[in-house]
Structure formats: C-alpha cells, structure tokens
Amino acid sequence: MKTDRIEISGVRCVGIHGVLESEKLKPQEFAVDVSLIGDLSRAALSDDLNDTLDYSVAADLIKSVIGGKHCDLLETLAGNIANNLKTLVLSKSVLINEIVVKVTKLNPPISQAASVSCEVCQSVKRDVYLSLGSNLFDRLGYLRNACRMLPDVVDISSIYSTVPQGENTDLQGPYLNCALKLVTSILPYDLLKICQEIEFKSNRQRLYKNSARTLDIDILIYGLVTSDDPVLTLPHPRIKDRPFVLEPLSEVAGEAVMAKLGLPSSSDLGASDEKKQAQSDGLSQKKRNGVKKLGKLIL
Numbered sequence: 001m002k003t004d005r006i007e008i009s010g011v012r013c014v015g016i017h018g019v020l021e022s023e024k025l026k027p028q029e030f031a032v033d034v035s036l037i038g039d040l041s042r043a044a045l046s047d048d049l050n051d052t053l054d055y056s057v058a059a060d061l062i063k064s065v066i067g068g069k070h071c072d073l074l075e076t077l078a079g080n081i082a083n084n085l086k087t088l089v090l091s092k093s094v095l096i097n098e099i100v101v102k103v104t105k106l107n108p109p110i111s112q113a114a115s116v117s118c119e120v121c122q123s124v125k126r127d128v129y130l131s132l133g134s135n136l137f138d139r140l141g142y143l144r145n146a147c148r149m150l151p152d153v154v155d156i157s158s159i160y161s162t163v164p165q166g167e168n169t170d171l172q173g174p175y176l177n178c179a180l181k182l183v184t185s186i187l188p189y190d191l192l193k194i195c196q197e198i199e200f201k202s203n204r205q206r207l208y209k210n211s212a213r214t215l216d217i218d219i220l221i222y223g224l225v226t227s228d229d230p231v232l233t234l235p236h237p238r239i240k241d242r243p244f245v246l247e248p249l250s251e252v253a254g255e256a257v258m259a260k261l262g263l264p265s266s267s268d269l270g271a272s273d274e275k276k277q278a279q280s281d282g283l284s285q286k287k288r289n290g291v292k293k294l295g296k297l298i299l
Helices: 041-046 057-068 074-090 141-150 188-201 243-260 274-281
Strands: 005-014 028-039 095-105 115-123 126-134 151-157 156-160 173-183 216-222 227-229 231-232 291-296
Touching: 005 057, 028 074, 057 074, 057 151, 057 231, 074 095, 074 115, 126 141, 126 227, 141 173, 141 188, 156 243, 173 243, 188 231, 216 231, 216 243, 243 291
Parallel strands: none
Antiparallel strands: 005 028, 028 095, 095 115, 126 173, 126 216, 151 173, 156 173, 156 291, 227 231
C-alpha cells in the first residue's frame, strides 16, 4: 500500500465559524493543514503536473470553504474541506485515496487554550469495474468464489455464456463471464495484486496466449483514472472489442458511465435493428451471437 504524500501546511484565512453568538458575527483566523495520501509514483517519473494535484488549486479551495458558509463546529468545517478536496481529487487522474484535514482556530474565545484544532480523515472511494471469466472445470464455482473474495463489491451482473475468441481457442469450451462493480479506496496496483492472488488460488495457469483458464480477472475501469502502463492500462484498451465484456459491464455500469467512455449502453446492445446495432457498438452480428445471457449469480 503506497503512502506517498502531498502536504499543504499553514493555509491561513479568516472565516465566521463557531458556536458562540460573537463567533457568528466576528471573523476569526484559521490555519489549515492537509495531507493527500496515495500513489504519486507516476508524477515522480513524468514531472508532469497533470499526473498530480495542483496544490495552488487545493489551497484556493481550502480558502473558499473557510470564507464560505458558517459552521458551528470545527469538525463540520474540517469535514467540508475534506469533502471538497475529495471532489477535486475524483475529477482528476491522480491516485490519492486518503485525505487528512486539520483545522486550527488560532485565537479561540477561551482563556485555557492558545489554539484549538480538529483533524478528520476521509478515504477517497471510486467506482471500479472488473470483468471475470472462466472456461475450465467448475466455471460457476470459480466465479462465485472470486466474487466472495474480492473486496468492496456492490453489484454483480448476470452470467453470460460466451464462445472463446482469438487464436488458439478452437478446441476450448465456452466461457462463463460476468462483471462486478466495486466502490473502493484500494489503489489500482494493490487491487491488481489482489486479483492476481485470487487467480493463483484458483489454479490459474498462463500456458500460452489465450489459453483456457480457471479464472481470469481484468480491471476495466478505475474511476476517471487513465494509465498507459502496459502492466495496467486504464481504462482497459480492449473493452470495445469484447462483447463478452461489454454486455455484462453495461449491466453494472449504467448508461451514464458507458456514454462517458464512448461505449454502447445496455439499451444500445439490446436494440433490435441490426444496422443500428452495428453502428452503435462496431461489433459484427456474428460476434454478438457468441454471447448468451443466462441468469444472476447466486453467491
């Protein structure tokens, strides 16, 4: 688990916050310290601002919250700052998965303390989509066990029976495929390791390209994060070419997510007009016929 950090310390600004009536009228000075924790290795290699979070933007956001809507409690104020920073992080392709915000009231209206602080910690969770497949031995059992072992699963698609595609697949039996939705703060490479460990426990063997397998788990989409790393390319570069991925993915992702990625939605995939279908997803009818929806997976 990566614990790289961006530290923004001592952001000072005035705001009207506090429980006392005098604090609801008179501006006070606050100091804010923020830690943004995650995986910053891509920015360390690229030296590109697009691969990290612009701390000047974050500082401006902090000041806008302090100078904005009144809060009685420091806890609420710190939480508001964390929520706004989380929204900023989720709009970027930056691997921050934890935010720590400390708000200090520098001159509190009490004689017993020189300052009062509150610190909150929030995890950053993203919608993540996985594709699962199996065409050896107890196919349904392997899929069921994987769904039980994977963390933070919130939705599972129907099971689809699919014809093997690609070279070296002529003598293979059909696959069972499904897609999962996770809502997780686990970083992509940590999640990849978890997927590979589950594959290993399922006796997955990589004998040759497109070889039959007991279990295959692919990370398809990880929030708005993009990556051209060949070890983990995000979004998965071959989603559009794989009807056995598109059909179950459209079930759990929904039309808004599919449209954002330029992918056909479930309504597009289910269209009866073959010409419209071919235009919407770029797949031949022959490929579409290799995918058959079965039923829901019972865990």
